[in-house]
Amino acid sequence: MTEAGEAGASASASLAGRTYPAVTFDIDPARVDAYARAIGADPADGVPPTFAAVYSLGATAPQLFGDPEAAIDFARLLHAEQEFVWSRHPKPGETVSSQGRIDTDISRRGMRFVTFETQTRGAGGDEICRSRALFVIRS
């Protein structure tokens, strides 16, 4: 391992800990249906678990990508890893609320590694899903 401040480290400060305002998302049955068909699931089986890519990560990631201080170059962005953890799955028609947070933000050897977490709460305020994405930004 090398020391902090090594050559090639980004001059920009780490934004670890930055939290974005919660955003609401309606679990629209027509959108769920289109998503299910796109992944080859049977729409009759209900909300596909990975619809979390839309109502959780998909709801909050635009805030990160649109944050001028985060300065993430979309064209150099790689989605490297993803995890979703569920307490339960949302119901069609439910309005959920998702809040994004930069957990870690490390620059090393010309690459920047950002872990972005999203917590999604159901209509009753209960946590239903957590998303953890690792983004790698090439410089």
Next chain:
Amino acid sequence: MKRTVTFTNEQIAAYAEASGDHNPIHLDDGFARSVGLPGRIAHGLLQMGIAGTVAAEAAGGGARLRRIRCRFAGMVVPGDTVTFTAEPAGPHKLDLGAVNQRGEPVLTKAGAEYG
């Protein structure tokens, strides 16, 4: 559990529309080449969504899934054929796999848990 999918421009476009991820690296060959890609590529989250359908089937229904994770290890381009698998890996755990027509893994460190 196993499912084999040949990716098409139409499926990738349908996923972009349904998911709201309209990044042009998935939709525009010219743009994708301009940023060093071979051409448009499938969304990693589309691959994960398909892996999720195989995991859901192995778990006895999507409602039972409690966790899914993966690393996006390889690019998938239109015309690629990917075989997605889910195998038991202990109580309420699954190992997930996704391998293309050349035998290269496109998802790694992939697994699921169910209740």
